Amino acid sequence: MEKAKISVIQLFALMFIFELGTALVVSYGVTAGKEAWLATLFGLCGGIVLFFIHYYVMRQYPNLPLTGYARKIFGNYIGWTIGLLYVTYFLYIAARNLREFGDLLISSTLPNTPALAVNILMILAVCYVLYLGIEVVARSAEVFIIILILLGVAGNLAVLFSGYVDFHQLQPFLENGWKPVFTTAFPRIIAFPFGEMIVFTMLYPYLNRSEAVKKVWLSAIISSGLILSYTTALNIAVLGVENVERSTFPLLSTIGKVNLFDFIQRLDVIVVFTLLLTVFFKAIIYFYCAVIGMADLFKLNFRHVVFPTGVILLILSMAIASNFVEHSEEGRFIIPYYLHSTFLISLPLLMLLVVLVRSRLMNKTN
Template sequence: MEKAKVSALQLFAIMFIYDLGTELVIPYGIAARKDAWLADLLGMCGGIILFYIHFFLFRQYPNLPLTGYVRKIFGKYMGWIIGLLYVMYFLYIAARNVRDFGDLIISSTLSETPLVAISISLVLVVCYVLYLGVEVAGRTGEIFLIILILFGIAGSFFVLVSGSVDLHNLQPFLENGWKPIFTTIFPETINFPFGEAIVFTMFFPYLNQPGSLKKVGLFSLLSSGIILAWTASLNIAVLSVEEVERSTFPLLSTIGKVNLLEFIQRLDAIVVFSFL
């Protein structure tokens, strides 16, 4: 294992950015319709429970990543198989996200660029950061965190002052009862992205302040869950639930509604740049 370490802020940055991921731009939790924001928040609560399980295992094996302590728990051979399955699962998540980002870029800006060219470019950047090590990945996350927060605040502000928000689109509360919310929480919102955060069990041993892990993990889950719920409610308030259901990337459509004084327009480029 590398001797490099990441700080609490760096681990928070990459966990926070990971939890947001592609969920910001896709119709996340929309199966709950107008109560998608509530399904997102309850899914976050489920993610917190999962994090406590990961935290408990880290406390038992503070110097080992997930693939290391599964061999301690299940034995050398069975643990190796389970570790391999998790590695394949992580690769699947990464491949799916690369495809999602490629589709986003093609549909919004580079419509004539082949998908394979965009995907290869993204993979090469990821490979380069991984080659430099986990510490560089953490420092990169810090920089991206600042950019993401600034763009998020600016985008939300312009949407709110543009006059496109209609709170009636969010009413009535619990229009279809609790059933669609619970069926959306599992397996959708609790698994994607909060359940997938199990990947960070591979990063926990690199934390230079192991005692801060609990605060870092909980704060990243709470902040990302609240932002996902806010984004879902904003999309529905601007577009209506029917349009969000039909849209592949509703956040782009929401930001695209901004038109202040016929001067501030086409802010959907901010969303695309943030994800790039």
């Protein structure tokens, strides 16, 4: 692995930006209807439970990434295979993020630009930053989180003063009961985006103050979860639940309604730039963890893996779906139940179980 250290503030910035990711812009939790914001809060609670699972296992192997302690838990052969599966999973999700960024940019600002051209530029930037190392990524996140917060405050104030916000559109509360809320929160929202935080188990050895990881992780997941819940409620209050369900990028539609004094309008750039920041860092983190996972499993220098893997990521981002509708359907109905449930919930629970059983057996023998 790379010889690097990241600070507590840098880790928080990376986690916060990562959690917002594409979830801030895409249709999120809409299967719960008007209670999508509530489903997000329940998903947040599930994400906190998942954190404590990761935290307990990580503390047993503080100097190893996920691909390393998987081999310690399951043995060299099974653990190595599980590590390789996680690397493949990280690479696939990075490709999905890259695809979503390209589709939003094309639909909002560059309608005549080929998706391949946008994705090539994005992957070149990702590969360049990763080649410089995780410390460069972390320092960049410290700067861009401030820009992200300023953009968020400006965009929210513009929407609130626009006169289009009608919180009565969130009523009646629980019109269809609790079932849609729970079926949306589990496993969809608990997996995306809160369960995706498992990727930071690959970065845990880089933290210069490992004892602070609990506070940092919980602070990042709770703050980002509250923002996602609020944003979902705001979209419904402005557009109505029917329009949110039909919209590909509801936040883009919400801020597109802003027209203050017939002068301040066309603020779509705020959403596009926000997505550029969040998806850029999310793709970088997934890609970097896939690269250092490969370096750990195959005993390679991670810098030698960056550019060849970048080519694979580019091809994968174009091949995973024929269009954005198909891409969204996979993300809504297939991936949460098959990929996310396995890699973000089932396998971490299995690791915890094995660690607990092994610990108890060792205590008995002693």
